[in-house]
Structures are given as structure tokens and as C-alpha cells.
Amino acid sequence: MGDYASSGVDEEREQAAFSGVMRPWLEKTRVARGGVRVLAGIGSGHFASVIDVGGAAAIAITTDGVGTKIEIARLVGRFEGIGVDVVANNVNDLICVGADPVAMVDYIAWDAVDEEVLGELARGMFLGADAAGVAVVGGEIAQVASMLASRRAGEPVVFDLVGTAIGVQAGPLVDGSAVVAGDVVVGLRSSGLHSNGYSLARRALGEEGVRAHADALLEPTRIYVGAARALWAAGVAVHGMVHISGGGLLNLLRLAAPVGYVLDRLPVPPPVFDAVAAAGGVPAAEMYATFNMGIGLCVVLPESAVDAAVDAMGEGDVIGSVVIGPDRRVEIPAAGLVGRGDTFS
Amino acid sequence: MGDYASSGVDEEREQAAFSGVMRPWLEKTRVARGGVRVLAGIGSGHFASVIDVGGAAAIAITTDGVGTKIEIARLVGRFEGIGVDVVANNVNDLICVGADPVAMVDYIAWDAVDEEVLGELARGMFLGADAAGVAVVGGEIAQVASMLASRRAGEPVVFDLVGTAIGVQAGPLVDGSAVVAGDVVVGLRSSGLHSNGYSLARRALGEEGVRAHADALLEPTRIYVGAARALWAAGVAVHGMVHISGGGLLNLLRLAAPVGYVLDRLPVPPPVFDAVAAAGGVPAAEMYATFNMGIGLCVVLPESAVDAAVDAMGEGDVIGSVVIGPDRRVEIPAAGLVGRGDTFS
Numbered sequence: 018m019g020d021y022a023s024s025g026v027d028e029e030r031e032q033a034a035f036s037g038v039m040r041p042w043l044e045k046t047r048v049a050r051g052g053v054r055v056l057a058g059i060g061s062g063h064f065a066s067v068i069d070v071g072g073a074a075a076i077a078i079t080t081d082g083v084g085t086k087i088e089i090a091r092l093v094g095r096f097e098g099i100g101v102d103v104v105a106n107n108v109n110d111l112i113c114v115g116a117d118p119v120a121m122v123d124y125i126a127w128d129a130v131d132e133e134v135l136g137e138l139a140r141g142m143f144l145g146a147d148a149a150g151v152a153v154v155g156g157e158i159a160q161v162a163s164m165l166a167s168r169r170a171g172e173p174v175v176f177d178l179v180g181t182a183i184g185v186q187a188g189p190l191v192d193g194s195a196v197v198a199g200d201v202v203v204g205l206r207s208s209g210l211h212s213n214g215y216s217l218a219r220r221a222l223g224e225e226g227v228r229a230h231a232d233a234l235l236e237p238t239r240i241y242v243g244a245a246r247a248l249w250a251a252g253v254a255v256h257g258m259v260h261i262s263g264g265g266l267l268n269l270l271r272l273a274a275p276v277g278y279v280l281d282r283l284p285v286p287p288p289v290f291d292a293v294a295a296a297g298g299v300p301a302a303e304m305y306a307t308f309n310m311g312i313g314l315c316v317v318l319p320e321s322a323v324d325a326a327v328d329a330m331g332e333g334d335v336i337g338s339v340v341i342g343p344d345r346r347v348e349i350p351a352a353g354l355v356g357r358g359d360t361f362s
Numbered sequence: 363m364g365d366y367a368s369s370g371v372d373e374e375r376e377q378a379a380f381s382g383v384m385r386p387w388l389e390k391t392r393v394a395r396g397g398v399r400v401l402a403g404i405g406s407g408h409f410a411s412v413i414d415v416g417g418a419a420a421i422a423i424t425t426d427g428v429g430t431k432i433e434i435a436r437l438v439g440r441f442e443g444i445g446v447d448v449v450a451n452n453v454n455d456l457i458c459v460g461a462d463p464v465a466m467v468d469y470i471a472w473d474a475v476d477e478e479v480l481g482e483l484a485r486g487m488f489l490g491a492d493a494a495g496v497a498v499v500g501g502e503i504a505q506v507a508s509m510l511a512s513r514r515a516g517e518p519v520v521f522d523l524v525g526t527a528i529g530v531q532a533g534p535l536v537d538g539s540a541v542v543a544g545d546v547v548v549g550l551r552s553s554g555l556h557s558n559g560y561s562l563a564r565r566a567l568g569e570e571g572v573r574a575h576a577d578a579l580l581e582p583t584r585i586y587v588g589a590a591r592a593l594w595a596a597g598v599a600v601h602g603m604v605h606i607s608g609g610g611l612l613n614l615l616r617l618a619a620p621v622g623y624v625l626d627r628l629p630v631p632p633p634v635f636d637a638v639a640a641a642g643g644v645p646a647a648e649m650y651a652t653f654n655m656g657i658g659l660c661v662v663l664p665e666s667a668v669d670a671a672v673d674a675m676g677e678g679d680v681i682g683s684v685v686i687g688p689d690r691r692v693e694i695p696a697a698g699l700v701g702r703g704d705t706f707s
């Protein structure tokens with residue numbers, strides 16, 4: 018128990034499968050059109066892919082769904098927040114490469130038409146798009162009942178919800194290669210679990226626990242586009258930006274620089290994380306490698322830029338600092354954890 | 363029997379739900395970034411959405427999955443073609459608005475990691491991307507077993523496969539408003555059912571019939587990007603381009619011009635369509651409103667441009683002509699059908 022693989026999600030095997038049999042094929046794909054160049058593509062490890070289309074600014078693109086948070090929404094019959102999430106998950110990734118989100122498309126697979134659920138999802142997508150300043154320009158709805166889980170009478174429709182967002186680079190590609198030892202990590206609070214780790218959370222809490230914590234569990238993912246735009250407008254020297262999603266604070270290691278991170282000033286995680294850990298006996302190493310633990314976005318920048326950054330964003334706290342590599346690790350002293358790759362120990 | 367709604371796919375109710383409760387919310391979404399303008403967005407009815415991002419050329423975006431064709435692939439255990447399809451479905455839509463496809467991302471939802479299936483899908487995506495001249499720049503794999511259909515031991519993984527592609531406008535937005543009575547429709551052959559109508563095909567054929575026709579049913583969707591690029595390079599005056607997907611030849615009515623189409627020179631549909639119709643007792647009206655019936659792409663252009671178009675593409679036959687509106691209809695005299703909206707009668 019408490020192991021994410023035992024929740025039916027085997028991240029490690031999936032990563033190995035992707036690297037072994039998928040990435041080699043996709044890396045061979047090439048753009049035929051002249052003047053178009055992929056700046057960050059498959060396997061770059063960045064939060065979004067970036068393509069120089071020959072225009073004034075490069076285009077970034079990313080895709081993400083909301084995963085099994087949908088199961089929580091179905092259990093309590095509230096879907097609006099899920100609509101916000103599908104926007105948030107994508108725009109929060111775009112800003113990390115320095116792209117200003119402009120538009121998105123959505124994909125809904127479901128087992129039957131349900132006007133009420135669709136209306137709630139659409140209202141949520143509007144709220145998310147409004148907060149992010151993006152237009153939802155298209156989408157696809159697929160009725161694929163035979164491919165989806167069956168349900169008992171009276172249960173809401175079974176569905177999946179996925180988005181793809183594009184942005185315009187607000188400046189050069191940000192990949193974290195500018196990060197150096199001595200930089201600091203400014204953390205912005207999350208609104209809860211956001212959209213990651215729900216298979217583990219559901220298993221740990223059980224149906225009763227999920228119902229008891231439904232409000233916290235369904236809180237929509239925060240949208241950090243406003244913070245990013247404020248940093249860009251203020252000309253703050255951002256060395257790296259990290260959306261804390263699946264993988265938790267280990268996502269810092271997706272920044273390109275060969276450095277370590279010591280997070281010695283993390284805030285106390287909100288109660289919902291304690292509830293999951295306690296109910297499921299989930300060890301801290303697993304919690305921190307799965308959930309955001311209260312921090313939804315990290316901005317890595319020189320210490321001299323912290324005041325300007327916090328002023329511009331109107332929020333943010335220094336949660337740690339960058340230390341000399343070459344050992345790429347994330348230390349969380351208060352939890353007694355040192356993380357490398359995908360795991361804390 | 364033979365009714366698409368009775369196959370578990372209620373297109374009409376879905377369209378009404380989208381128009382009633384989803385589109386109104388999504389139409390309110392706006393791009394915050396200055397200098398960015400949506401040229402064709404939600405509800406435009408175009409094959410792709412187009413956004414002026416302030417660069418030299420506008421960006422087009424579209425998203426589509428492969429639907430229940432996946433069920434056929436799972437039944438016979440062959441997945442490569444499905445990978446081609448997810449590329450084809452998207453790039454074939456992009457060219458219809460005059461966009462040159464450049465990149466795509468994919469999304470896979472599955473119930474467990476399966477290296478063999480992933481490898482086949484990836485190889486297919488490579489083949490599709492290679493044929494279309496696009497780079498697959500990113501993607502997402504989600505393990506969401508609780509949301510997907512359960513399977514018996516020994517059956518392949520249950521999964522969904524979706525793509526989103528972007529393109530660079532090769533010229534102005536093509537929406538079919540240039541189409542006029544007297545224009546002709548040049549049709550390019552399809553390779554079979556492509557990726558549409560599989561819920562109906564499966565129900566009509568039954569498992570034995572599906573196995574018997576597996577090769578034809580799994581034939582990958584043709585990719586028409588080369589044909590489009592040849593037309594653009596030759597400077598052919600294309601008034602409208604139509605990817606024949608869900609909705610069959612009624613897709614011609616997605617062109618903006620208030621005209622009718624008389625398709626009096628259609629080729630005989632390939633045998634797989636007869637097999638579906640015969641096995642399921644599916645009436646011609648339903649067949650033609652669901653399947654491409656042998657034509658995968660229509661190019662509408664002045665009669666004087668036909669020779670240049672066929673020369674450039676190296677294929678194509680005149681299958682009909684454009685007639686005076688204002689009644690927006692598609693007539694197929696040989697089948698005794700007149701279609702309006704989503705239905706033939």
C-alpha cells in the first residue's frame with residue numbers, strides 16, 4: 018500500500034516503455050516545410066515543445082488530460098472544476114518554457130451524451146480559459162462507449178477529458194540551462210492536489226474518505242499564467258520555471274542545469290495531504306514524489322531578483338536554493354528526503 | 363439495425379448538446395495577448411481552427427482521435443495502422459483550411475503499460491508523420507485503468523489514442539466561401555473506411571464479419587498532405603477542400619458557400635462498404651451519411667483548373683459539380699439520395 022504502482026499506475030515501466038519503443042520512432046519524425054525548425058521536441062524533457070515556424074515568435078505546444086480526478090468528480094457529481102483543470106494543466110506547462118498561452122482545443126471521450134455534465138465542463142473550461150487569457154478554439158467529442166468503463170444505472174457518464182494548448186514565446190526558450198548554484202527557488206502555493214496523484218489518493222482514502230475530503234480534492238488547479246505574465250512584463254530574470262505536477266517537487270530536475278536543489282523553507286503542506294498520507298499509510302518519500310505538497314509553481318532566479326519577482330507576482334516565498342552539482346538531486350531536509358530521478362529515498 | 367444511433371453513437375443529440383450547452387461558454391473565451399486574433403474558432407464549422415499569432419503566417423490547429431477503429435485493431439492484434447490514422451485524421455483536416463501541417467502531439471490513455479502495442483503505435487505514427495512531413499514533438503501517456511473498459515485475460519490493453527496537429531497557413535484561410543455554382547468537385551480515392559463509422563461497421567458485421575474483413579477495415583487512412591502541397595506549389599485556384607470523415611460526403615456542406623453539390627460521377631464504392639451494408643442491412647442513406655464510400659478528399663475548384671490540379675496531384679477524378687443554391691444539399695443521383703444537414707433521405 019502507498020506505492021503508486023500498486024494503485025495501478027506504473028510510472029517507471031511506462032517511462033521505460035516510452036524511452037525504449039516510442040521515443041526512437043518519434044525522434045525520427047521531421048518537418049517537411051522549409052523554414053520550420055523544432056527547438057524543443059520529443060524527449061527534450063521540457064514542459065512543452067517549441068517550434069520555430071518562421072514567424073516573429075516561436076510556437077509552444079503541450080497536451081495533458083485530467084486523469085482519474087474525473088473519478089472523484091463522478092463520485093460526487095460535480096464537474097465544473099474538472100473543466101478548469103484541463104485548461105490549467107496545459108497553460109501552466111506552457112509558461113514554464115517561456116510561452117504566453119493563446120489558445121487551446123479539448124477532447125472528450127464519453128460513453129453517452131450528457132448535457133448536464135457537458136455544460137458543467139464547458140463552464141469550467143470557460144472559467145479556466147478566462148483566467149488564463151486563452152481562447153478555446155476547437156475540440157472533439159467522441160462517443161466510444163465500448164472503450165470506456167461500464168457504469169451502474171444512475172451513475173454519471175464515464176468520460177475522459179484532454180486538452181492541447183499552444184502559446185507564443187514571450188522571449189527565448191526557457192529550459193533551465195541558465196540556472197546556477199546560488200540561485201533561489203520561489204514557490205507559489207497550490208490550491209490542493211491540482212490534477213496529479215489521484216489514483217493514489219483514491220486508493221489511500223477509500224470511497225468514504227474521498228467523500229469526506231471531496232471539496233479539497235475537487236478544488237480546481239490554480240492557473241499561474243498571470244504570475245508568469247507579470248514576471249515577463251517586469252523584465253525579471255527568470256532562470257527556470259517549473260510546474261509542479263506528476264512527480265511533485267522532483268519536477269525541478271526537469272530544468273536543464275546540472276545542479277541540486279535544497280528546499281529548506283517549504284511551507285507546511287495543507288491538511289488534505291496529511292489526510293491522504295494518514296489514511297493510506299503512504300510514506301513521505303511516496304507523497305513527495307507524487308503530490309505537489311502545497312507548491313504548484315517554482316520560479317528559479319538570482320537572489321537579487323526575488324523582491325522584483327514577488328512584487329510583480331503579488332505572492333511567492335523563497336522555499337530553497339540551488340546548490341552545486343553535478344549530483345542532480347532535490348533535498349527536503351525537514352522530511353529527511355533526498356530525491357534523484359523519479360524517486361525520493 | 364443500421365441506424366448509427368442504435369450503434370451507441372447519437373450524433374444528433376451530441377451536436378445539439380454541444381450547440382446548446384458547450385459552444386456558448388467556449389465562444390466567450392478570448393485571447394489576452396495583444397496582436398493575437400482568432401480567425402476561425404469554436405463553432406466556425408471549419409475543419410481546423412486558425413489563429414493569427416502576429417507572425418508572418420497564421421497557425422491552424424485541430425484535434426481528433428481514431429475512435430472505435432481501435433476495437434478492430436484489438437480484436438486482431440494489429441496496431442501499426444492506428445498510429446498512421448491518428449496522424450492522418452488531423453493533417454487531413456489541417457490542409458482543408460489551407461494550412462501546411464508541421465507538428466503534432468499525441469495522447470494515449472490506457473489501462474496498463476504494453477511495450478508491444480506502444481511500439482506498433484509509435485511505428486505507425488512515424489510512418490504517418492513521415493508521409494505528412496510533420497514532426498511529432500510531444501505527447502502524454504495516461505494510465506487510467508478505472509476509466510477504461512475492463513478486459514479478459516489475454517486480450518490486448520484497452521486504450522484511446524488522440525492527436526492534435528498544428529500547421530502554418532500556406533495562404534489565406536480557405537473556408538469554401540469562394541465556391542460558386544459551375545465549379546467542379548475533384549475526388550481523391552480513400553483507402554477504405556479511414557477512421558469513421560466503426561461503431562456502425564462493427565455492429566453491422568459482427569465479430570466474425572470483422573475478422574473476415576480485418577485487412578480492409580484496418581487499412582490506414584490515406585494522407586492527402588502531398589496532394590495539397592502539390593496544389594499550393596502549382597498555384598492551383600482551390601475554392602474549397604473537404605476531408606471526407608464522419609458525415610461522409612455531407613461534409614461538403616461544411617464549405618461556407620450557400621450552394622448545392624451534385625455528385626453524378628462517383629466511382630463504385632470498394633467492396634468493404636458493400637459488405638457492411640449487406641451484413642447489417644444498412645440503408646444507403648445511412649451508409650452515405652456515415653462512410654466516405656470511396657472518396658477521402660474533395661477539392662472544389664473552377665472547371666478550368668481541373669487539368670492543372672490533376673496534373674499536380676497525380677490523381678483525382680471529377681465526381682460532380684456545384685449547383686446554384688440557396689438550398690444547401692448534396693445529391694447522389696445514382697443512389698437516389700438527397701442530403702441536407704447531417705442526413706440523406
